[in-house]
Amino acid sequence: VLNLQNFRGSHPVSPASDLNVALHECMAALDLFLSNKFSDALASLQAKTKDSMYHALTYATILEMQAMMTFDPQDIMNAGNTMKEAQATCQKFRKKSTVADSINNLVHRQSLENFTEEEIHAEICYAECLLQRAALTFLQDENMVSFIKGGIKVRNSYQTYRELDSLIQSPHYVKGENHLHFEGGVKLGVGAFNLTLSMFPARILRLLEFVGFSGNKERGLLQLQEGASSYSFRSVLCTMLLLCYHTFMTFVLGTGKGNVEEAERLLKPYLARYPKGAIFLFFAGRIETLKGNIDAAINRYEECCEAQQYWKQFHHMCYWELMWCFTYKRQWKMAFFYADLLSKENTWSKATYIYMKAAYLSMFGPDDCSPFGDNEVELFRIVPSLKLKIAGKSLPTEKFAIRKARRYLSSNPVPLPVPPLEMMYIWNGYAVIGQCPNLTEGMLETLIEAEEALARSSATELLADDQCVIKLLKGLCLKHLGKISEAEDVLNEITALYLICFCFRQNYKNYSMETRTHFRIQAALHQAKSAPENGMHSGASAVS
Structure with a gap:
């Protein structure tokens, strides 16, 4: 377990400029990616994926975003393997521990007073790799057992984010040269964990709390909103996670009560900067869909398909949405x-x-x-x-x-x-x-x-x-x-x-869409508890 209270962000072992250069190059690669120059973005990163934790993480993150938008099995497999390799690269930059150190850490909390800024960034990049690998596991299967296994597997990631968050709050912490990027990473991780865990059904949440997890929806949203509003490497990742939450997660796993106005506010500056950006055109279409503007949504999805031809699998995501738009009509x-x-x-x-x-x-x-x-x-x-x-x-x-x-x-x-x-x-x-x-x-x-x-x-x-x-x-x-x-x-x-006899059947399970049903029940219960007393029908949208 890490004790971050004594960390000084300015400890110079590896020059801070190395981090600056890496972060600058990776943000430039993300800019290419968001401009539909997908192959250029990956090519600009690939040569340094074995030598730079941020190049490795960014390369794997782009592949993961591709997998999450397309649901293509091959994309998911490639993203998982690449993220595992990125994790290995990040491991190289983490502080080395001897056998004696490891034994000592079992007795005393490890002090980070001698950690460099680079090593602290390595901790957060490593935790982010674990978090994204877990997200891929969840993407593949909604089964409860998978959630539990994935949750236990990333406990180290969760604990690291919590302790790095404590570091930022500590009066002893001295901001390093790349503090904004470091803080953005903390907000991304803390926000993602809190928001995701808050959505889990009560029975699995109790199990996760038993092994040390907890989630607060309001805190998760606030952390991600703060991360999205800052200028850092992870700003766009915080924004995209919020867009996914408001336009997808609240509908597929919730009651359909996403904050569409907030999604529009988040999307507006990115649409202005990337008017032909396929990812943002897709989210624009999704927002129009959720507002009930089906014809406008159809136009956005068609515009999204026309915006780029390299990433054909992304067209399929639009086809899926278009299929449902015409179903509604x-x-x-x-x-x-x-x-x-x-x-x-x-x-x-x-x-x-x-x-x-x-x-x-x-x-x-x-x-x-x-x-x-x-x-x-x-x-x-x-x-x-x-x-x-x-x-x-x-x-x-x-x-x-x-x-x-x-x-x-x-x-x-x-x-x-x-x-x-x-x-x-x-x-x-x-x-x-x-x-x-x-x-x-x-x-x-x-x-x-x-x-x-x-x-x-x-x-x-x-x-x-x-x-x-x-x-x-x-x-x-x-x-x-x-x-x-x-x-x-x-x-x-x-x-x-x-039938009356069905009332006596206990522990009914393994029915179709069981996990999704439990997620929606949990969301409906949250909604009912937060609704005013005169809004008795607000919880009815559990079946919407």
Whole structure:
């Protein structure tokens, strides 16, 4: 454990100018990256990745940002391997300890009074490598066990950030020449840990607290906001993490109540500086989506695709968003078009893409011609055979699609009633159309038609399940239209179908999207606790 109280940031062992040069070159590389000059950015860093901790970290960080934006399995693997190599480079610059030192450190807290500024930067770069490796682990799988393993694995990173944060607060600390960059790194790490841990479901949070972790959402946001507003190497990383939180994490893992206004404020200066920057155009599209401005969002995603041609995988992220935009508009053919593009060009989850193609085909009217001769039943039947594992783990969305598609394997399949609208719920799409009454009313109309068609069909053992799915989605639409009483009536019809014997089933687990459900429950509980007493319905968006 490190004792940082006596550290003097100006201790000269390695010249501070070495850090200055490295930081200047790495910030220039980030500027190239944000200007869509991806290959130039990587090329400017690669030669020094074995000799400079900041070059190694920046090179690996760019690859990680690419992996996190594309979800491509190969990108994820490359980023993980490169980050591991960057960690090894950072290790070279950490203060060397003899065997005697190591034994002594077990008895006494290690003093950093003899550490150089370079060695302190090595500590934070090393901790950042661990943090980013953990983020990749979480990206690959939402399983609770993975979160726990990843959390324990980065305990050293967490402790280092806490102690470096204590250093900054200490009256004995003397700011080094590169203090702003060092402080930015602390704020990035402390903010990321606090914000992420605060989102964890109660049962896993209790386990993490047992091994020394804790998270505070307000502190996490404040640290990242302060890091984003400073001029440092990690300013843009703090900004991008906040943008991801407000536009993605709060929707996929939360109730859909992200701070869109804050996201716009954060994005504005970067859009001004990088008007053709693909990453920022993408976030601009995402913000328009969350505001319910679907046509404006479509324009932004198309502009993003036109802005650069080198990073083709980034186009796929836009295709995914465009697919959902046309789903919100109930333009099934256009949604099918983008699902088809993804199934042919992207390798993240062929099973999910083929499932969505089949799902959109199922929404075509009797007079619509099926493009390219695809048959929805045949497509559903091949979904289970496309199961993919990344680092030995299956994607939760893919597991869901495969389970749903299995009902088509029989010789007399029972069709899913509204498969794209059910998957839309998984991705919290009803919180999006809830911003636009005409889209919500249109979706409600489609659900009523599906309910009527289900009532006319032959009864099967899956009838109750299908009825409940439609009623759940109807309830969401009614809630977003402000028809709270009608929404409650529809949702109560679901509970009326719940068999008494199920009440006795204990410890039900391993169901589809279990972890995501627990994350949303946790977010809803936080929201309900923070809501005023007269805002009783505010917590209802747990199912939005």
